[in-house]
Amino acid sequence: xxxxxxxxxxxxxxxxxxxxxxxxxxxxxxxxxxxxxxxxxxxxxxxxxxxxxxxxxxxxxxxxxxxxxxxxxxxxxxx
Numbered sequence: 001x002x003x004x005x006x007x008x009x010x011x012x013x014x015x016x017x018x019x020x021x022x023x024x025x026x027x028x029x030x031x032x033x034x035x036x037x038x039x040x041x042x043x044x045x046x047x048x049x050x051x052x053x054x055x056x057x058x059x060x061x062x063x064x065x066x067x068x069x070x071x072x073x074x075x076x077x078x079x
Contacts, residue, residue, distance in 0.1 A: 007047055014038050014066035032067035039063030 017038060018031050043059025
């Protein structure tokens with residue numbers, strides 16, 4: 001996979017989808033999991049369709065970047 005800068009534009013797309021879900025009542029606690037769940041299919045089907053493992057890794061990276069690694073983990077662990 002050749003890295004192109006416009007692939008990073010998927011991060012705001014993921015943020016937007018998660019924001020819409022939270023506005024309709026989805027618990028904020030699970031927003032980071034949803035971000036990763038959206039990032040993986042985008043990574044596999046859009047960014048690296050010929051290499052599954054690379055697509056999964058890129059998708060996880062997109063999901064973590066869109067949710068914020070620290071704040072997402074803090075939200076899941078916090079009671």
